[in-house]
Amino acid sequence: MRRLRLILLWRVLVWSAVLLLALWAYGWIRQRPQDLPWTDLDLGQPVGLFTGRKLAALTGDSARCQALLDRAGIAYVAMKPGGAAQCAYADAVRLQAERGTIALVPDAVAPSCPVVAALKLWEWQVVQPAALRLYGQPVRTIRHLGSYSCRRLYGRSQGNYSEHATADAIDIAAFILKDGRQVSVREDWVGKGRDAAFLRMVRDGACGLFSTVLSPDYNAAHRDHFHLDQAERGATGWRACR
Incomplete structure (x- = not known):
């Protein structure tokens, strides 16, 4: 034996x-150092095999995360800690409008730093390339349904708290192109046209950057948005992409 x-x-x-x-x-x-698990994350590099896990590993380490944003030249404002108990957050940041970048609307949203880092990579490596490929123009604005919300999963009265409760999630509802055209998750997900193809491309691309990506394919509660979160389990455990 x-x-x-x-x-x-x-x-x-x-x-x-x-x-x-x-x-x-x-x-x-x-x-491609981004394909190796032990190399440092660099927001200026293309998405690699371990990029998503490295982004999730930033959760709870605001100093390291903000240093990455600084090195990438991302303009942001660090927010003061807020909330309490299960709804406490300490690493929220608010992106500042910059020429040539996608604006979040409403602009007062302040997700956690790891979510913002993933959003910028998503913009650079997924959203804009998909928009240029399919529409010949970039996305100007992303409409969202919010980030921080002190609540449990799906608004339940018991059980685990949502990643929204710590600002570690954001819900994406629509994309506005440079010419003003809107591509909406609610209106354009179903079908085989260009808009549906674009939404699936950006959903699939998000799966390599966020711990959890939920779309209308998951359930009716997500019929009008993509839920993107950076749960800590994404650093070492399972990831969800639906």
Whole structure:
């Protein structure tokens, strides 16, 4: 029995070493450090295999997260801590309007820093490329339904609290293109046209950046928005994309 355990342990160690070596080789050969789990997150790099987990790992580390925003040249205002008990938050930031970037409307929204970091990567690497590909023009504005809300999941009176309760989530309702055209989750999700294709492209792209992405495919409660959150479990545990 002891010999069998040693053999099994040896196999686990060998396969672990092989996996780590393969990951290192993949990142080195392709010159993509973002594909390696131990490299530092850089918001200026394309999305990699571990980008989503690295973003989720920023939860609760406002100093490191804000340093990343600073290095990426993102204009923001750090908000004072607020809330209490299960609804306390300490790392909310409000994006400032910048020429050439997507504006969030209403503009007073202040999600947690990890959500904002993921939103900017989503804008740069997913939303704008999809808009230029399908419409030949960029997105000017994203309409949302809010971020911070002290409540439990789906408004229940008992059970776990929503990621909205700590500002670790935002609900996205529509995209306004440069020419003023609106692409709405509620109105345009169903169908096979260009608008539906765009919404699915940006939903799928969000899945590599957020711990949880919920769309109308999930349930009726999300028929009019995408729920995007940066739950801590996304750093090491399971991720949800529906």
